Amino acid sequence: MRSTAAPVLAALTAAALITAGCGSKGSSGGETDSGTLTIGAAMSLTGSLAREGQLTKEGYQLCQQKVNAAGGVDVDGKKLKLDIKFQDDTSQPDVAAQLVDQFNDDGVKLILSSYGSANTQSQAAVIERNGQVMADSAGADDAIFQQGYQRTFAVLSPATEYAASIIKAIDELATPKPKSFAFMSADDGFSKTGAKGGMDEAKKLGYQVIPAQYFAEGSTDVSSAITHVKSDRPDVVIGTVHLEEGVAIVKQSHELGLQPMAFGETVAPPTPDFTKTLGRLANGVLGSSQWTETTAGEDKYFGNAKDYAADIEKEFGHPADYHDAEASAACLAMVMAVEDAGSTDPDAVRDSLAALDTESFFGTIKFNDKGQNVYKPMSVIQVQDGKVVTVWPTDAAEGSFMWPATGS
Amino acid sequence: MSDLNETAVEQRTPRPVEAPWHRFLPWGALIVLMLAMLGLQSQLYVGQERTVTTILMFVALAQAWNIIGGFTGYACFGQVVFFGIGGYATAVMMVHLHVSFWLALSLSGVGAAVFGAVIGLPLLRLKGHYFAIATLGVAEGMRELVTNLPRLTGGGAGITVPTVGEDATTAYLGNDGFYLLFLAIAGLAVATALLISRSRFGFALRAIHQDEDAAAAMGINTTRAKVLAFSLSGLLTGLVGATYAFQQVVIFPDRLFDVEITVLMVVMVVIGGSGTVLGPLLGAVGLQFLSEYLRNHYTNAHTFILGAIIIVAVIFLPQGLVNYVREARHSGNFSLLANVRRFRL
């Protein structure tokens, strides 16, 4: 040991001491006088959330492009070029949090969130203590907003709305009316909150509720939950899930002969992968969406929802996903808040985000005192002939509601 | 499994008489290094405090694994279980019992050590791969258990340590505080490894690594030594986990019991040189620094590049950096190609 260790340790020490000699601690400043506004974004570009992370990145990129094409961010009469720094959090909440700290170390105070509730929740804690500000594009779980945080603002509707909107839509549109709702849920925070929101809504509307069957997040085998639910012969099966579990529910229900009047699922149905992987089995499945091409409203950077969809299609070669839209909306909210504040100071931006009340391609962006956007309804979509069709709210509907939904 | 260490021990046997000050050199170096790190924090650099904190965390983790995996040669593949237990014990105690972080930290460390002793007794009877897998099973099983006790642990939704408002039992340490705490734990881990490497206990562990039956025949109480090593390694890992939980504020079972964290510890120790004190230190600093650098500069392909670098490192330096340098100095042959030939079929 000693023969090698001592000299190397000595060398290390020397190196440390030499580094010690140069420079002094301080903030390097994210917003420089060269006319750029730097915003940090830790994304899930690799790992289990890479797919959603990529979509989120596209949303941020499009936002940067649009804002800069319009001349940049107008801060107190001066046009700043928007520069979003992307980092990969490898889909791990602790890395996402660490990256936010690193942005802070570099003087970047304005942050756009990563994908998913776990990542965002970890980031929100860091944001709060560092005095940064975060626009949250994809963390919907209520747990994020029950901590008393003052510096995280989510443009998207909260997790409780995901399943509840599907139930509201069915209640409003279905004839004959179903009698019972069964729930299946993944066991992560977002999904559980969603299931709870859905069950409360169904009870409130007077339906029979079959309590949720839980399975591990990311399960591709949900057969035992289906076997349980099948014995209760529910009219509607609601899954509060992400894509993998959502596909498994529909596929395995078919295999195991569970045939309710309809399946409704969170997150999964509007994504192109859902219809691609399920083929005709996807037909009739209901889903909730943060945004669709028929969402009302417009803004100066993106235009309306239709324009937005066309831009995504043009830039990235695929139909717009709501994950794209919520990311762009978060970025938009941050940009507008900076413009309203006329300053890039994080406290000023925080205050103007809290006061923000605007229409956009994403619908209303406005936050309650917890930082949630409860002023925008969710849309309900239905897969019809392999296409995602908005069916609720009725004033934004593109097609008629197919009921019972599982005819094929 | 033992090629690596046979050479290391052969060299050690003809022990040259050393100047008395020589024994204290590593300790001196450690102290100077710690002081330098303190200096580094208080006035030195711009914008990398959090990065260095993470590096310190991995130094402690790698060194902890080195005690059971490197010195003793028991390939613990579920080391992350101590990390998770430390983290969850701290979070649960702070949330439900409203104890201060410092008390929770100490209790979590002790808890992890006791857990190590309890599972060590049956599991350390298993050899080689079977020990590896059994510990992996324990870690995965523990994750599932934590996930399935939502009332206590928050389950898959995670648990939030109170850091603001009335529920906060200990003021949040801030980035400077965590830097110091991780520095202290890393220092403790390195000091523990240094102590072990030169003590009778350390020689007992190495003897077990070489040939357990022979060690027992020589009068070493192998069970006691192994369990003690495992427990010590658990203690250090548990302390890191506990601190990590408070630093993160929100923790999730999937990450706290992530097998990837074990793999990282193993990678760092093996690349640096297992069974040495310096190896894990260099391995952790080097690998963590590298992966941070790659992530910053190659956002989309960094794991790809990291994989390639690990492959190259393994092919050219299978015995780890420190062991390679030591052997090369001994034999005067620094050829990496000779090194490649050594384990080739």
Added chain:
Amino acid sequence: MARHWLVTAFLQATVYGLLQGGLLALVAVGFSLVWGVMNVVNLAHGSFVILGAYIGWELNVHAGLDPLLGMFVAAAALFVIGYALQRWLINLVVNAPIFITLLLTFGLSLLFVQGMNIVFSANYRSIQTDYASTSLTFGEVRVPLGRLLAFGIAVLITVALVAVVNRTRTGLAIIATGMDRGAARLMGIRARHVYALTFGLSAALAAIAGTMVGTIGTFNPAAAGGFTLLSFVIAVLGGLGNMYGALLGGLLIGLVEAWAGLYLSGTWMNAMAFLVLVVVLAVRPSGLVGRAYYAARVEV
């Protein structure tokens, strides 16, 4: 009604668990073979499974090839990749302590998973067939056709593998090298080639399993780690290098998960699987079918 449901549910879960277990066995059998013969824990095994699934998917989408045929193409491709990897890379360190090969394959898995991420994107895929989600009905118990097919193929291949290994010269060379490499080389067996063959065979089996996985479920690159972990558990349960053991281990894990899901909750499925693993290791450290470790290394 209640008792009726209990019986049906039990039968349904059992059937489902067995079918699932057969597929898991096919995933694990190659992993077990490599570990048993060469003492290499291949952490990249899961990424071979996923790569196989992608090849099957590409062939299905772009050439309209049924996965039942596509799986042979995938197997051939992975055989070549596996052979090359072992011959020119892993053989370089195959005599090193097990951690070295572990690290090497860890590096490989990073490379493969991120490579697939870049090439195929992280989007979820599934191989579409007309028959995979159709079910046969026996009373109230349903047997999904896709899973039944996958199960049949898994069992068939395992049996065929045992036959090949036991009855052909190449197979016997694999066993002999696994038992005593030195002696085998003295007998004129080219160990480098035999190791490469074994690894290639293992990768080919993973590819077949992957194509089946892609047909009955969804996959993306991030799923690789889960398959490696499952292979680990099943290989150990069955006894390393023991191919029938892997089959038994797979079926056991499938059943335990299905029953745990039915009688406890879906969230307990993995916990029970690992509990079984730890218990089996504590009681019979060499696996369900194996003997003591080295004696059982290539017990076929």
